[in-house]
Amino acid sequence: MRPARRRVLVVALPFVLAWAVVLAAFAGLRDRLPDPLATHFGPGGEADGFTGTGAFLSVVTAVLLGSGLLTLMPTLRLNKGLRAQRFAVTLGYGLSGLLGYAFASLLFANADATRASRVSQPLWQLGVAFAVAAVMGALGWLIAGRDPASATGPGDRAAAPRLPLARGEVATWTRSVGSPVLLAVGAGTTLLGAVLTAVGSGPATWLIVIGLVSTALARCRVTVDRRGLAVVPWFAPRPRMRIPLDRIERATSREAGALSLGGWGYRIRGGGSALVFRSGDALFLTLTTGREFAVTVDDAATAAALLNTLIERDRPAPGERG
Amino acid sequence: MLFRVDPGSAVPLADQIAASVRGAIADGTVRPGDRLPAARALGESLGVNVHTVLRGYQRLREEGLIELRRGRGAVVTGDQPTARARLLEGVQGLVEQARALGLSDEEVLTLVRTRLTGG
Numbered sequence: 284m285r286p287a288r289r290r291v292l293v294v295a296l297p298f299v300l301a302w303a304v305v306l307a308a309f310a311g312l313r314d315r316l317p318d319p320l321a322t323h324f325g326p327g328g329e330a331d332g333f334t335g336t337g338a339f340l341s342v343v344t345a346v347l348l349g350s351g352l353l354t355l356m357p358t359l360r361l362n363k364g365l366r367a368q369r370f371a372v373t374l375g376y377g378l379s380g381l382l383g384y385a386f387a388s389l390l391f392a393n394a395d396a397t398r399a400s401r402v403s404q405p406l407w408q409l410g411v412a413f414a415v416a417a418v419m420g421a422l423g424w425l426i427a428g429r430d431p432a433s434a435t436g437p438g439d440r441a442a443a444p445r446l447p448l449a450r451g452e453v454a455t456w457t458r459s460v461g462s463p464v465l466l467a468v469g470a471g472t473t474l475l476g477a478v479l480t481a482v483g484s485g486p487a488t489w490l491i492v493i494g495l496v497s498t499a500l501a502r503c504r505v506t507v508d509r510r511g512l513a514v515v516p517w518f519a520p521r522p523r524m525r526i527p528l529d530r531i532e533r534a535t536s537r538e539a540g541a542l543s544l545g546g547w548g549y550r551i552r553g554g555g556s557a558l559v560f561r562s563g564d565a566l567f568l569t570l571t572t573g574r575e576f577a578v579t580v581d582d583a584a585t586a587a588a589l590l591n592t593l594i595e596r597d598r599p600a601p602g603e604r605g
Numbered sequence: 606m607l608f609r610v611d612p613g614s615a616v617p618l619a620d621q622i623a624a625s626v627r628g629a630i631a632d633g634t635v636r637p638g639d640r641l642p643a644a645r646a647l648g649e650s651l652g653v654n655v656h657t658v659l660r661g662y663q664r665l666r667e668e669g670l671i672e673l674r675r676g677r678g679a680v681v682t683g684d685q686p687t688a689r690a691r692l693l694e695g696v697q698g699l700v701e702q703a704r705a706l707g708l709s710d711e712e713v714l715t716l717v718r719t720r721l722t723g724g
Binding site: 510 | 606607608609610611612613634639640642643646647650651652653
């Protein structure tokens with residue numbers, strides 16, 4: 284089976300299974316179920332909400348298949364190893380376990396009740412549902428971890444840009460990048476906090492702190508060297524964000540809009556994360572986990588070329604001699 | 606900007622660091638007002654002693670390409686650094702060619718002086 288198709292199956296499977304389990308429970312209990320069903324329970328476990336069987340099945344189908352499709356979307360879009368989406372897969376397995384158990388236990392609680400208002404569902408059932416969710420989530424975590432396959436063939440790596448270095452030559456690429464947006468937002472937030480403090484309303488100290496942090500981090504220095512990639516604020520060596528060379532698979536550069544990367548600041552998206560200062564030239568790293576990291580910085584092409592050269596020097600691809 | 610040093614080369618490391626900066630200023634990668642990386646950070650990055658980096662920066666300061674200020678670090682000066690860096694690279698080329706020809710320092714200076722007075 285093609286890996287892309289297998290991944291879709293792995294991600295969608297728990298939702299389809301949960302759906303099948305609920306349908307099977309419904310079919311098996313059909314003659315013993317009241318109509319409408321008790322579908323909502325108060326804090327004491329007594330029924331306080333009711334739904335017709337037809338509507339109940341529609342809701343079950345819509346919720347399970349809908350959330351399944353939502354979970355699938357990044358898988359279809361990214362076409363990468365599932366390890367890169369481990370969090371989403373775990374969440375999907377957990378969610379389908381939670382919903383599947385909740386719906387099925389609801390049917391069993393309704394079984395043999397002549398009137399739905401007599402049905403009760405003790406609160407501990409919720410605890411069991413979360414336990415099932417946890418087990419399913421753990422399963423999803425393990426399954427996703429078995430699919431590292433970053434789709435990088437040796438061909439991809441060979442095509443990446445290089446920067447020729449002499450044997451024994453050491454190189455460091457470094458460049459600072461500023462963010463007018465973060466600066467403006469930070470200054471604005473600080474000002475708002477100061478004004479609110481002066482007026483004497485609310486906990487405005489937090490606004491000032493957040494604003495100052497945003498302002499301080501609005502200019503950073505990006506460095507590529509034999510140790511990997513590092514991003515530090517312009518005024519101090521800490522806090523530092525570092526990606527070691529042995530965690531980087533390859534590097535490329537291209538123009539990217541801030542919105543296409545998810546906005547300004549530190550962004551986490553399905554399949555990767557990004558440090559976005561502004562729109563324009565950006566450095567993209569494919570990590571060995573299959574995830575992607577991007578940082579917007581001028582002259583990213585040189586940084587990418589140096590990184591690829593250093594990676595190759597550090598661990599030559601099979602069949603190549605360093 | 607790109608710093609390259611080759612410990613195996615006959616050129617002193619500080620001069621190699623200075624040459625990297627000079628090249629970056631000459632080709633416009635680094636512009637007036639840009640700040641060079643802190644000497645300590647650059648030293649760690651290249652695996653070079655911080656004093657070696659500072660010696661390289663000192664040389665750039667003597668050439669009028671950067672200013673060194675306590676607390677502000679090394680900043681590229683506003684006085685036409687691009688043209689100045691290109692000129693310095695030309696001088697470097699002149700010296701290298703003269704050495705390759707086996708000319709003495711005095712002979713090189715005489716050549717330059719004659720050219721200067723000759724207009």
